Amino acid sequence: MTGLVHAATPTVRLVTLEYPPYIQTSDGSLDGVAVRVVRQTFAKLGYDVEIEVLPWARALYQVRTGLADGIFTIFKTSEREAFLDYSQQVLFQQGIRFVHRPDVSLSEDAIQSFNFGAYSVCVINQVSYGSRMDAALAQNQFDQVFRLTRAPQCLRMLESGRARLWLSNHFGARALVNQLDMKDVVEINPHPIEDTPSYIAFSKAQELSALRDQFDQALADMKATGEYQAIINDFFND
Structure with a gap:
């Protein structure tokens, strides 16, 4: 050694x-x-x-x-x-999760089937979220995609209601939600997109x-x- x-x-x-x-x-x-x-x-x-x-x-x-x-x-x-x-x-397990307000309903079935047409989503520009999700974003499978430069901006979009979903690394999202004291504002969806x-x-x-x-x-x-x-x-x- x-x-x-x-x-x-x-x-x-x-x-x-x-x-x-x-x-x-x-x-x-x-x-x-x-x-x-x-x-x-x-x-x-x-x-x-x-x-x-x-x-x-x-x-x-x-x-x-x-x-x-x-x-x-x-x-x-x-x-x-x-x-x-x-x-x-x-x-x-380093996984990608959706983050959203508690009043947004996103089931495990919707995630597994990649049925996102009713949702707007915030992502960080040039960040990869796995091959399947990257393809869904490129093919405009969401109602609207907001491409921003910083994760806190996506959290603020959820808070204001301008975006319904935010895509993030699970623990990265958890750390930022705690840092910005937004645990009562948003939640991390328990169903993995990809782990x-x-x-x-x-x-x-x-x-x-x-x-x-x-x-x-x-x-x-x-x-x-x-x-x-x-x-x-x-x-x-x-």
């Missing part, structure tokens, strides 16, 4: 990217809901964690070459599996499959006891 081998508490060196609210730097301090989960999981195994935020290409290079022990949050691809040992436990699992993965160059297995067991235990969800809830309530 690249950590401090002579230290009383061993250290795991991880790399990641700036990706609020999963990984975010504020006033020089690293935080984020994924950072909290990862740190707590390793703490249960008796490890300290050193986390470096890097451009994504450089982060991948470091785990590929063994300069770093692991990387998070990362999607699984066959190319990456060649040099990474992925956890079996999903770290987070993509993300993981922590360990460098094969460092031969850390045993540590990966220990991490999996600790994370599974945290999910079973409710501690995993409590970390998430605490983060968004801070």
Whole structure:
């Protein structure tokens, strides 16, 4: 391991990217809901964690070459599996959700069938929402599409009633709704449009499959006891 081998508490060196609210730097301090989960999981195994935020290409290079022990949050691809040992436990389901006012009714059937002709929607210009949703937007399958540059503008459009829906990353929406104190104004639809699992993965160059297995067991235990969800809830309530 690249950590401090002579230290009383061993250290795991991880790399990641700036990706609020999963990984975010504020006033020089690293935080984020994924950072909290990862740190707590390793703490249960008796490890300290050193986390470096890097451009994504450089982060991948470091785990590929063994300069770093692991990387998070990362999607699984066959190319990456060649040099990474992925956890079996999903770290987070990173999903796209609709956000709307409580008086807007949008059923799971409507979402699954992509039946959006009665709804106006606010999106962020040039952002991808997954292949199916991108196609629906391009083919004008909504009553009206507002393409703006900042997410808070979409929330204000919901508040005023100018737009009925806002498309967003689930946790990104949750963080912004809390930040703007709009929990009584809008809600996040519980039905996913598309979910993509993300993981922590360990460098094969460092031969850390045993540590990966220990991490999996600790994370599974945290999910079973409710501690995993409590970390998430605490983060968004801070």
